[in-house]
Amino acid sequence: MPISIRLGDELEQRLAIASKELRLNKSDLIKRSLEAYLDRLQLPKNPYHLGEDLFGADDSKDTSASASYKTLLKKKLGEKHHR
Numbered sequence: 001m002p003i004s005i006r007l008g009d010e011l012e013q014r015l016a017i018a019s020k021e022l023r024l025n026k027s028d029l030i031k032r033s034l035e036a037y038l039d040r041l042q043l044p045k046n047p048y049h050l051g052e053d054l055f056g057a058d059d060s061k062d063t064s065a066s067a068s069y070k071t072l073l074k075k076k077l078g079e080k081h082h083r
Contacts, residue, residue: 007015019026 015026015029019029022029024032
């Protein structure tokens with residue numbers, strides 16, 4: 001996707017020098033630089049990504065547990081408090 005940006009004189013000069021030194025065209029150098037910057041950037045994670053490694057952590061084989069949790073809870077409590 002083409003993107004246009006305006007660079008100040010100093011930044012454009014630095015880009016030209018780095019481009020020559022690294023023998024890369026300016027577009028490739030900008031792409032690599034942007035990728036490196038974004039890889040290092042720590043963006044805030046959304047709730048899904050924060051808990052992603054915990055989903056399924058209990059290794060439960062009962063996949064209906066979330067749908068029938070009330071029934072399961074009543075059963076467990078009934079067993080615990082059976083008089």
